[in-house]
Amino acid sequence: MFNVNRVTLLGNVTRDPEMRATKAGRPVLNLGFATNRAWRDNEGTLQREPEYHSLVCFGPLAEFADKRVKKGAPLYVEGRLHTSHFETKKGTPASRTEIMVDRFVLLSSKKKGAVEAAENDEG
Numbered sequence: 001m002f003n004v005n006r007v008t009l010l011g012n013v014t015r016d017p018e019m020r021a022t023k024a025g026r027p028v029l030n031l032g033f034a035t036n037r038a039w040r041d042n043e044g045t046l047q048r049e050p051e052y053h054s055l056v057c058f059g060p061l062a063e064f065a066d067k068r069v070k071k072g073a074p075l076y077v078e079g080r081l082h083t084s085h086f087e088t089k090k091g092t093p094a095s096r097t098e099i100m101v102d103r104f105v106l107l108s109s110k111k112k113g114a115v116e117a118a119e120n121d122e123g
Contacts, residue, residue: 005080007099009053011035013073019066029062031055031069033077033099054098055079061101068106076105 014032021027033053041047055077057065069075079101088094 007077007079007081009033009035009075009077009099011053011075011077013069013071013075014052016071017066017069019062027059027062027066029057029065031057031065033075054096055101056082056098057101057104061103065101065104074107076107077101078103 011034014034018030019027020030031054033055035051035053037049037051039047077099079099081097082100083095083097085093085095
């Protein structure tokens with residue numbers, strides 16, 4: 001049976017990136033990200049519904065994003081979903097679904113109309 005775990009998003013970074021490292025020293029970057037659904041209601045009023053996402057980048061991709069991505073930046077993102085299961089401090093089960101980023105395109109830069117792309121080459 002054929003399976004696909006693929007995410008494609010176009011939206012904006014909601015906070016500056018947070019860089020850290022794994023126990024083995026591998027760079028990891030966390031990003032807040034938002035997409036918006038827009039539609040007109042029965043009265044013709046524009047409605048917007050934001051959806052918030054957690055993005056995770058590893059290795060050279062994390063280092064590239066840490067240097068170039070800032071809060072508010074528009075990004076095109078490709079990746080996969082990953083859900084972690086854990087216990088809270090109170091001992092109750094919880095989970096968190098994140099998007100593991102394979103590649104992204106920074107849609108704005110200092111040069112008007114320029115784009116920068118980065119891809120995870122670690123497989």
